[in-house]
Structures are given as C-alpha cells and as structure tokens.
Amino acid sequence: MEGGLKAWGILLSIVLGVVSNWQHWARGSSPQVPCLFIFGDSVFDNGNNLALDTDVTVDYLPYGVDFPYGSTGRCSNGVNIADAIADLLGFENYIPPFGKGNCREFMGCVNYASGRSGILNTTGYLLGQRYSMDLQLYNHKIIASRIAKELGVADVATKYLGQCIYVVEIGYNDYLNNYYGEGYNSSKIYTPEQFAQLLKLYTEGARKVAVFGHIRMGCMPAYKNVFGAGKSSCVDKLSHAAQLFNSKLQKALPKLNANLPGAIFTYINSYKIGSENVTGLGFKNTSNSCCQVPNGEIPCAPLTYTCPYRDEHLYWDGAHYTEARARIFAKKAYQLQLPIDAYPYDISGLVKGQQYSMDLQLYNHKIIASRIAKELGGTDVANKAWRILVAILLAAVSNWQHRACGLPPQVPCLFIFGDSLSDNGNNMVLSTNVKASYLPYGVDFPYGTTGRCSNGLNLPDVIAELLGFENYIPPFGVGGCKDFMNGVNYASSAGGILDMTASLLGQRYTMDLQLYNHKIIASRIAKELGGADVASKYLGQCIYAVEMGYNDYLNNYNSEGYNSSKIYTPEQFAQLLVQTYETQLERLYGEGARKIAVFGLIRIGCMPSYIQMFGADNSSCVDKLNHEVQLFNSKLRKLIPKLNANLPGSKFTYINSYEIDSEDFETLGFKVINKGCCDVPSGQIPCEPLTYPCSNRDEHVYWDGAHYTEARARIFAKRAYQRQLAVDANPYDISELVRIPLDETDGCSTFGTKIV
Structure with missing residues (x-):
C-alpha cells in the first residue's frame, strides 16, 4: 500500500510538471531560454532598492508614468534595458526583483540589480544600503541552491543553470560614486586603469554570460552639469575612464572562455552602441532630461510634470535612458x-551557442527514469507506472488544451468602481498622500508595490481571477490604460459617493469622476468596435463591480473638518447617499452596463484603526459606525429591485458585504482579527513605510488599519462570486450574474455569440 501511494505521488508530480509546461506552451511560444538572471546597478534595477534602507529609490511619479504597474523602482518612464532584453528573449512577464515578494518564481528569475551599487563593496556606501556585486552574487547563490533543491539533483541543476542567460552591467558607480565622488579616497590610491575587475559567476553554474561595457557616462546630463562639458560636448575624463575600463574588460573575457570549460562570456560594446547617431533614430533632445531634475542631482523631482514627447528624449532623468532609448x-x-x-556573440547568438541536444535530453531522461525505478523498487514497476502515466498525461494535456486554447474568460470584460478596497494604482498618478506607494505594501504581490492597499491581491483582483481573466484588470490612471477591452479598474483611494467626501485629503477620483472616466473608455470601445450599437452589445455582457460609501462615513460624516454630521441625522445622511448613488448607477446603466454587482458596506466599526480612534463597545467594535453602515445598507438593498424594475434589461444585484464580513473568522483559520499585520502608527490607517510586516499574514484578517490581507480578500471574493448562504447576495451572486442571458430587445446578446 505504501509503495502504491509513493508511485502515485511520483506520477502526480510528473503530470503536474508536464501540464505546467503545456500551460506555458499553450499561451504562446516559450522563452528562448529557461531563465534569465540580471546583475547590475540603477540601469537595470527594477525594484530591489525599494526593500533597502536607502534614499536611492525611485518609488514616486513621474518614474513609471508609462509602465503598466506605475512606479516600481525602475529609473525610467517605462521599461528599462533589462526588461527589453527579457521581452526579446520571449519572457511573458517581467523578471522579478530579488528583494521583493520573496522571489517565488525563481526558476525563471531573478533581477538582482541595485541602484548605486558597484564592483567594489565600498562604492556607494555613503548613500545607504545597496546590493554590491558581491552581495548580488551571494543572493544568486541562495537562488541557485533553491533551484538545486527544486530539481532534486545537483547535476540536473547545473545543466539547467547552464542553459540560462546572465546579463551583467556594473561599474558606473565605482567611478561616479567612488573614484570621482566626494567622501571617497580611491582617486588618491588607484589610477583608473587599476579599477577594472572581472565578474565571476561561473562557479554557480553560469555559462552564457553577456557582460556589458560602460556607455559614455561623461555624456549623461547630470554629470555634464556637475563637471562641465569638454570639447566633445561631454565630460572627457569620465568618458576616458569608461574606455579604460572597457578595454581591460574586453581583453579579459577571452581568457575566461579559454580557461573555464564550457564558458561563453561575451562582451556587449555599450560604448559604441551608445555612440550611434541618435538623431537618425528620431531622438530630438539628446542632452537634456525629460523629467525635471534639480540642479546638481540625478533623479526626477517628485510628482512633477515631464516632457510630453518622451519618445524623442534620449535621457529620462540625469543619468538614465527613456524607455524609447532603452x-x-x-x-x-x-x-x-x-x-x-x-563580441564574440550578441545575446541571440549566445542563446544558440550551447543548447541541449536530443542526445543530452535523452540522457537527462535516463537519469530521471533510473531515479523513478529506484524509488518504486524495480524496472518492471517503473515501466507499468510509465504506461499509467501516459494515459493520465494524454487526458490531462487534452483537458488543458481545451482550457488554454478554447475557453475565454466567463465575460468579455470587468469594470471596477470603488475606493481603497479596490484601488490598484489609480491614486499613484494623483496629487495626494493617500496612496500605497511603498513597502511593505505589495510584499506578496508579483510586481511589488503598485498602489494596492494589501500585502498582495485585493478584492477585485480575486474576482477577476474567479471570472477567468489571465491578467489583472489595469487601472485607468496608469500607463494610459491601453488594454481597455478586457475592462478597467477606476477605483480610487479616498473616493466617495459625494464629491465633497475626502476633499481635504487631496486629489481622488470620486464616483462621479469614475463614471466620467468610464464614459471615456466606453467611447474608446465604441470606436474600437466600429459603432455604438456593437459597443452596446459588448458592454452589456460585461460585469460591473461597484463598492463605494466607506469614505462618505469615515472621511466625511465622522471626520473633523466636515459639517455633514451637523446638517444630517444618520438616517438622513444614509438617504442622501443612496439617492445620489441611485443617480450614479443609472448613469452607469446609460453607458451600457447591464450586469452590475453593487457591494454593501462591511463593518467599518470593526476596522482596527477605528476601534483605536473611537474605542470599542461591548461588541468589540464601534457600534455607532456599524449602525450607520446598516442604515445605508438597508436603503441600498431596497434600491436594487427598484433599479431592476425601472431600467429595461438591467440585472443589478446586491452583495451583502456586512453579512460576509460577520462570519466566524477563527473557523477560517484567522488568529488575529483586530490588529493589522503591518506596523500602523497610532491614530492612522496606512502601514509605516519600509517596516517589516508580520510573518503569519495568512492568519491576519487585516493588513493595515482598515484593509484586508490577501488571504481574507480571497475568502470574501469567493462568497461574493458564489454564495455560501442565501443572504450573501440577492437576487444573484456574481457567478449567476454571468450566466443570465440578456434581453435581446435591449440590444444585448449573450456572451459567446459573434457580433456582426
């Protein structure tokens, strides 16, 4: 019996592995190599410094203004050189940074690059923490050991790592923040010629290594400003130092290839590539940065406007390229x-320079087959296991093929309206302090800090996942929202039903503004599809998730600086909110929405920050706040059937958030229900910046002073999607809303029919 269970365990693990590979293949062509590892400084850094105690971080706009996930730590308006290389190699997602989210996807990772780092450990030390090249190699050693553990055999791991591409660019800061930097004595001890060092990854399995030389750092705008330009219009001594380094590096690489068996080090001539005639490439401004850079500095001034024609600028800030140039x-x-x-290869040639032959693949299979035979107790048992495996595998791949290549999401698009419970980055582009733009926010999210008030996914992320969307629904405010056909997230932290709500906190998208933004997107969809009638049918099939009203209580009715509580009783204020909300939902209907899930309010009196501010009652929550919420929910619940009766073809439904929020948390595995997982300063809601959160995040209901952890959001979303109790939703849960056929007389057709 024990041997049988062991056999099935091994078979299952193999099936899962192969189906995982099939999943990747079915979605598109595979990357040209199994993994890409990136070492460097701020030219390649994509977020590692956000996790360090340093001021050398770019976690604010205008950085990332053209990047899909906003400000992520990249010194660019959009993608950087490392991102573009990953794209050219066929990687579907950006390579994750080592320092954020625990780098769970390490089999195809990792970016170790760190702003202001250098070859020498002393480089940049006056600027705070950074990952020097030695530390980046140490971090890679950790990842290599994880890969060896994952693959089970050191030899297999060595072969795997030998197929990967390694890109290395480092050394700028050894000149700019050491040799020529104030506070360092290197220039008194060494000549620039002695600075060049070799980079060694070979011992950790690296075989295909692209080593980037230095660009003309003397032509960077910030350093021309600091040192003054020479006859060449650049700082000649800096460019000369770069050439000395490059010359020695270029000569060193052939020695590595000759002395290290199987090594293929190649030199990328960055200096020459950086010296091309950029005006012929469409760049009109080659000497000034696109963003506003304070005199004598490198980074953009926070929250300032940038040049409108970013594709015509060579430099984004004082030292880094624009996405167009990158x-x-x-x-x-x-x-x-x-x-x-x-020389001797470009990166595409490096990919082809050493690939597994069929013989080597068969050799690897022989290793695995022998391990299975040993595990199962003999070759005969193993052969029988393989025959069973083939049958399982064919069925699994067939099922997966149907899923990956045949079934789209359950609806064509998802539109999200709301506040900080749903915001996934819209406030990042607004002039406000109400934004989750720093760690520990996003510590468990694949792309780090994106503006979500969570450690990972928030409520609409999970709903999108349950509806079958492959990617997260993009925010309206970041990156121009180019992918609007699958839906848009308009939610904005501090947004409310009333325009005056949270007006003291800075810019935010109120419900009226969110509807205005949706009107823009609806018009784009009509243009994309070729007419209003076709767009109406398309939009009628989508799901609309709307949650709003928290801030009308927390940052208006019960907040200092507003007089609503002096004008209205709780009953009157709830009536005002619902009447305003009714008009707004009718406007949403007017833009083609038909399937609309309206979320009631959760128990705001049980949020940790408000318990601390107002004091808990016998219920362990703030009863006054919860009573006000119940008044609002009661009126909102009665509004839903009225809307369905008055608006032809509409399918509004009420999600009973208060009831879902009242479930027994302990039975769900939550051990901490009245305290945030991150450190929250007294009397506030957001996490303290750059602090360590709790390690048992899945056991906490709340992430900060008012928002759920990903673990709680997942459970909540599942009950909204598919109710567990009859009271969870009325008249439909979201999964039922999806399946309801629309009234053809209303101009809407069921999802899946061809629109002509």
Missing part, C-alpha cells in the same frame, strides 16, 4: 547591427 539599445545588444556591437 528598447533600441537592447535590440542592438540582442542582435548586433555592426560587428563591433558585441
């Missing part, structure tokens, strides 16, 4: 245009 640079590194661009 993409062109990466293409020449990936596939050389001139023989001097790279």
